[in-house]
Structure formats: structure tokens, C-alpha cells
Amino acid sequence: MAVSTMSITHLPATSQPGSSRFNVVHAIQQAIHDHPQANNRAARLAESLSHLLHLHIEPPSSSSHANNNENFNSDLLISDYEQKHSTPPMSPKEDISQNWREIQGLSSNWEGLLDPLHPWLRREIVKYGEFAQATYDAFDFDGFSAYCGSCRYNKHKLFDKMGLAQHGYKVTKYIYAMSHIELPNWLERSHVADTWSRDSNWMGYVAISDDEETRRIGRRDILVAWRGTVAPCEWYEDFQRRLDPIGQKEAKVEHGFLSIYTSKSDTTRYNKTSASEQVMKEVTKLVKFYKEKGEEVSLTITGHSLGGALALLNAYEAASTIPDLPVSVISFGAPRVGNFAFKDELDQLGVKTLRVVVKQDLVPRMPGLVFNEALQVFDEITGTLEWVYTHVGAELKLDVHSSPYLKKGINLIGFHSLETYLHLVDGCLSSKVPFRVEARRDVALVNKACNMVVDELRVPHCWYQLANKGLVCNEHGRWVKPKREPDDVPSPTREAHAHAHAHDHIDNEMQTYNVNVIRPLCTT
């Protein structure tokens, strides 16, 4: 394979002045975008700094909402947005039971469905994206919490708490991965001593479609959702820039991703088995259970950012080890993961990957992005050979400029945010047509963790936050952090126990809905 045929340019990220400068611009920009509240201190800081550093930073202002719709009218936009406040944020669900193979990319690799974007596919992409979003929204980021790095809710509550119950899935298992010392900034670690785990992070979950959803989508869908990282700038510089072999052939994947997926240690509470082993054991069990019932079964793996990379590794393993299982990956803003041989093997295994990519997002261009094209000459080709990564599957390309609801200034965090992705999918008609006016998803969600919505709509920036950061005033008038509900405190023994009895639950449900007598699975 000749290097010259590849459309990938790459220079390793460095800590040279150029890339530092890049990060500073970015960080300043974020400071401007994220903290306009209270006294605008951050914005002033940013202004002073940009002045000091002789950088030109676009300030956030109402004039920054340039947009591509020529007939765009700010008042119309506001009134449309406010009118939608009293309508549900979702259209009625279609019955896709006859078309699910197409929608999962199994029959035609999504050919003809992406541009224009088929409305049934659009809805499924948003559904899977919202499952990935839940891995962020439920995650405990509080470094002062003894549960930092865990999910704030147990698996039975998760979808209710995240407002996702209407999607018709049930969580069957949580996945934990080791928070690596060799990757200091990728995963979260509590600052406190007596933490639930010093070694592991909640990294996602396995869920299964319920009977009603199963009827609508034409098969029993096993879902795996992988958590990514919130701020990609935290980890892209940490790429180990090392490709490790996966499988038995030539396929290689990025060392850091593989390490998160496969690491385990007997001294940990949650990673005596690796994320890979946890997820594969659960998926294998569910496949066996439903296939033995004669049901059609699919596996859909989703994830954003780092989570999209893990989804691909997971898909590779599932397709390699479980025969006759249709495997689809719906990833959002995922970086490249492996080499050409990895892509070829995925194709041979029949893994279908739909990569949803925002044109302005830098993360899908990593590893391999030339950070400082203007500042640095190309490395010798020989120096870059080791760094050859390629994307796999089909791509759904989105454009921030298509939405009249979004600011157009450079905002790397905003461009990469999963909620921005979901907003753009929801509004996507085709590459030629602007944002669809019938889009019903709540625009306010975009600003949960960034500042992308035009100021006219008055959606606060980074608004997804706990009241008083979780402190409550106790009966004595003191502000304290309440203890977690006991059943939301991570516990490997309780989770293993609950899991051992999960089949009884599945049985009961099946009996309720299907009036079938089901042979219990042997626990392995």
C-alpha cells in the first residue's frame, strides 16, 4: 500500500510553541465562551491574554450568529424556538421492523440513506446518540466525591434519571475500565482517599430492547454504549502514537485505546476482568439467551469520541468471536483507531460502521491531524509511517453552519460536543439543503456543556449542573454533601449478585409480555 494513496496527513502532536499556542487559543476561546455569567471575569481574562499573546479571538456577541440560510430572520428563529416549547421534542415513532437491516447498514452499508438522510435512520441515530450521551450525563466528575469516576445511579435507575425510558431499553450490565496511570489525563480520579475505586472508571453499559421496542425495530437489539472523554484536548496530546496488534493478522490499533479496553488487575475491585471481558461475557450471554428463544438478535455499539474508538474495538471482538451476529457501530466524533489491515478485517467480519462526523470537529481527524500546518514543515515520510491510521465504514457528514441555532465562531469544545452532533443529526436533510424546520429536538440541550447556541435564544452556557454542586442544607443549617442512596453506591459484590439474578428478571418479563416459558440460562 503506497503512502501516496492515502488521504491522511499527519504530523505527531508536539509540545512545541506552535501547538502550545494552538491550545492557548482554544482554551482562551473556551474561557470566553463558557464563562460569560456573573462578572465576565473569564472573558476579561481571555481578552487580556489574547491581547498579551497578540492573538485574534472572536468575542462572543450577537453578531457572531452569521448563518447560511439567506432568509434567516432572528425574530422568526426566536419565535419558532419559543413556540416549540409547548410541543413534545420527538416525532411519533415509525415501525421499522421491515427495514431494520437497511437502517443498521447490514444490507447496503447505508448506501442511498445518508444524502439525503433517511428520516427513519435519522431517528435511530439520535436514539443511539442519546444512549451515548447518558454515559456523560450520569457520570460523577466531582473530584471531591468519594464516587468520582462512577455512575451516579445504579443500572435500574439510569434511563429513568436520564429521561431515556421512552426509548424502550433496559440496562443489564455496567462496564468498568481501568483508569490508567500511563494515561494520566484520560480518565477521572477522585482526590479523596476513601474512594469507591482508585483504579477503575465507569465506562459504559450493556442494554437490551424491551418487547415493545423489539417489535417496532424488528429484532432484539443488544446495545453497548461506551463513554468517551468530555474534553478531547485533554487526551489527544496523550496519544501514545503506538500501534499495537489486535487479532491474529496484520491489524493494529492505537495502543491507548486498546489498553483501556483490555487492561485488568487482580488487585482492583472492578477490573479483575477487563472492559473487554465484561462486555463480551454479557453480550455473549444475551445473544445465547435470545437466540435460544428463536429471536432475531442484533448488536449495536455506540460511543462518542474515545467512546467511538472503544466501540470499534468492541465490534471487532464481537464479530470475531460470536458467529452470525449482525454488528453495527454508530459512532460520533470518533478518532481514527487502527491501520488499513484493521479496516480490512472489520470489513471481512461484516462489521458495519456509521461514523457521524461534524465537519468542523477536529477529533475525527486524530490521530493524524496537522495541528500547526502554517508553522511547521512536514516530517520526513519515513517519520510518519508508524502513524498511519485510517477511518472505517460509512460517514454521515454534518456541518455546524447548516443550523441557524448555532454560533459559527470557532469553538473546538462545542464542535466536538455530542449534543451538537445530535442537534445537527436532528436537523439534517441532506448536504445540499439547510436545517429542516420540522426538527423537534430541544435546542437547549446543545448548551449543556458548551456555548454553541446563538445568544438570542437565551440558553445559558454549560448549564448542565447540580444545584450548589450537590451540597444541601441539613436540618442543622449546615451545607453538607449528602451520602449517595445506598443502592447507587458502586459495589462489585452487589452488582455481581444483581447480575446473577438478572435472568430471573428477564424470565419474568418474558412471561409477562410473551407468556412463554423460558429455560433459565446457566450462569457461566
Next chain:
Amino acid sequence: MAVSTMSITHLPATSQPGSSRFNVVHAIQQAIHDHPQANNRAARLAESLSHLLHLHIEPPSSSSHANNNENFNSDLLISDYEQKHSTPPMSPKEDISQNWREIQGLSSNWEGLLDPLHPWLRREIVKYGEFAQATYDAFDFDGFSAYCGSCRYNKHKLFDKMGLAQHGYKVTKYIYAMSHIELPNWLERSHVADTWSRDSNWMGYVAISDDEETRRIGRRDILVAWRGTVAPCEWYEDFQRRLDPIGQKEAKVEHGFLSIYTSKSDTTRYNKTSASEQVMKEVTKLVKFYKEKGEEVSLTITGHSLGGALALLNAYEAASTIPDLPVSVISFGAPRVGNFAFKDELDQLGVKTLRVVVKQDLVPRMPGLVFNEALQVFDEITGTLEWVYTHVGAELKLDVHSSPYLKKGINLIGFHSLETYLHLVDGCLSSKVPFRVEARRDVALVNKACNMVVDELRVPHCWYQLANKGLVCNEHGRWVKPKREPDDVPSPTREAHAHAHAHDHIDNEMQTYNVNVIRPLCTT
């Protein structure tokens, strides 16, 4: 008066590199301190920037809680803090009815009460400080709110919402001041068009002690609390550096403070009268009302930062215009306000001022602080003559290093924060003795808007925040900003109306408690 006799050094603040650099250090430090949550993005930004700018910034870490108590033990501190969680944050109230003149500074200008700090005085200082704190906590800072710059609650609810009902006062009037175009950064302004007011800010309130508190403190206390600014770095650079005359003699005060206190405009809704006129009309009315009942009446004016400056102007005016009224000012972290003649006149008028000052706080050294002593030669004496400000009254000096609960690294916002002041007052025994172990005030309050509490206590930084910045999920599943309760929406007509009937309320209360028949006041 010879310049050489003054103990004040001053150089005008400039926008030279030195002072810019100072601001950058400060702002970076704040970024480090304020935003450790989520992904530490701000801290990394700060680190990169400090590196770029070759600054040495102390990072926030558990090792930064150096302290002066030699026998300090971290475990003891934590266990003491956690044990206090199940105790009330206040000691029982003393009857000070026989000593109130001393405690108000009227008989001896607080001589002999400050070092060691008299426990009864300590309690009163905290009470007034909490009244000043309410002006921040209830203020709507949300630039996307149509009510930005107003109080979030109406005057009847304020103390209940702020947890101050037990202090035994009732708000009788809100004070508004113009948000000046000439002082662009001092006051808050909404970004939205249809705001409650484009010209005015809620600037404080007048309150009156109820009968029970009046019995405990030995007189009917009229309280005026002035709001300051949250981030002094926002306004110290904006000092107009101009002394304007006040009164009929030589007294002069800083132009900006006086302008906020006295500005009015017929085209505004809330400042057809100035803050000065509003507060003086109310205080005059209350004094008349209670004096006619034969009660002893005092006026106590409090404020933090800019609010402390306004308190002094207010005290000057009240003592000048209302005969035989004991006037005391309890200010926190207030800047200098006027010249020597202003101080002399205040002394002659009998205004008693207790300035509570944290040694490490820069604001009390303004105007007049040499920002960049190491970088800049002194101006010509002739050039500084115009800038001669002096402090008035007695000083209670506090030291951040006295508290084992506080971090000791440089934190300009934290040093100036009113909650830091109140914590230090609560723990203050004397200048020679460390923090008193019996101090009961909730330490967590210190971190409401800064990062000063040692990490061991796990109090989140800047934790005083609304859930989801005030957005709520409506019945359709959309995130929207709910409308304010109608009676919390500022309305000059309703407030005027409510005020006109306030005397009926006072009457009713008096009848209930005192069984007196009271002659109605004529409304002026």
C-alpha cells in the same frame, strides 16, 4: 496638612504591562482555583499560560494548606469539621440591651473591644455581615435573564429565602441605583432587550428590627445593607481617580462612588429618585415613626467592598440631615472613600465606623495601592496629590493565616470574599491567638463563590449555583427558563404601592405585640 504625614502611598493604576501582568497572574490563579471540576480544563489552560508567560503560579494542591497553628493536625481538623455537621451553626443569642451603645461604637469608638474581640460584638458583626451577604446571594447575575440586575425575591421573602429570618429584622424598602454607562463594568446589565430595567440595579435594602430583636439589642435598629461588587478586579481599574465635593465644606469623595449614590433620571423606571433619596426618605420616615412612639432608635449601615463605600456616604448624609440619630457603619473589605476633610466631618458628625479588614485583601488598600511596586518608580509627589484618600474609623484586622480551614496561597478573590471575612470574624479571638475552636459558623459557606477552604474538607469550589442555571424541564420535556413568580418581578408601581401600605403593617405589628395605638404617619 503635609503630605509627608500621611501613611498612604499611591500611584494611579495604569494599563501598563506591569499591571496587566498583575491581572493576568490573578486571573490565571482564579482560573486554577475556581474550575477544578469536570476535566480540569481551566487549570490546564492556566498552567499552559503561566508557562507561556513565565509566571510562577502556585497550583492548588493538598500541600497548599500550610498553616500557622503548630499543633495543627489534618485528621483532627476533618473530624472536628464533620462532627460540627450535626450541631447548629450559631451560638445562643446574648441580651445586649444594656451594652448596645458600646457595641455600636457610640460610647468609646470600640476601644478595648477589638483586641481581644468581644464575643458580643463578634456576634453583631457577623449578623450585619450576613445582611450584606444577602445582597449578593439574592442578586440575579444572569445576563440572559430579563431580570438581570434585580433581586430574585421580593422584599417580604428575602430573609426567609436567605435563611436570615432568625436575625429578627424585616425588609421595608429596596434601594435601586443607576447602572452607569460611564462606569461600564461596575454594575450588571442584562443582554436581553425586554429587561425589567436597562438603567438600574438593585443596590440594597432598608430593614428594621422586630420587637423581639429590639428587646434583645436595646433599641429599634434601622438597618441599611448596600450591595458591593463581586469581583473587585472588575472595578478597581475603573476608579475615576477624581474626588468630588460632598457637603458644604472641604470634604471630597471618590467620584464613582458618589455618582452611584446620587444619580437619577426621569427617563428611568427605578431611578426617578437616586439611591440617596430613596434610602434617606425611608430612613427618615422610620426614625420619625419610632421616635414618635418614644423608642430609642439606631441606624446601622453595612456593606462589603463597593457596598462599604456606599455605606459611608449614606452614613455621612444620614448624620448630616437627621438630628440625634446614632449612626454606625460596619463595613467589610471597603476601599477608601474620601479625603481627610471627609474623615474629619464624619468624626464631627459622630458617625462611628468599624472597618473589618482582612490583612491579605487588596481592596481596602484602594484607591492608593501601589500595584506594581517592583516595576515602577514613584510618581512625582505633585502628581499624586489629587489622589489622597484616607480611611476612617476603627479597624478590626483579620488574618487569613489564622484559620486552619483556609488555604494560604495567594487568592485575591478569596481574600476579598465577604464569606471569608465572616469566617475569620467568627474565629477571631485576638491578634495574638489563633482561630478559636468553638467557632460554629459553617465553614462550607466560605467556598460559595471562591476556592479558599482546604481540600481535606472536600467543600466544592464556587458551589453557590442554581440547578441547571435555572432551566427546568417542562411538561413537554423541553428545558426552559421558568417565568419568575409574579410577585418577585420588580415593578416600581407595585413596590410604591406596597410601600404606601407598609405603615399599616407596622401598625398591625405594633398593636399585636405592644398593644399600643399608633398615630398613622403622613406619607410624604
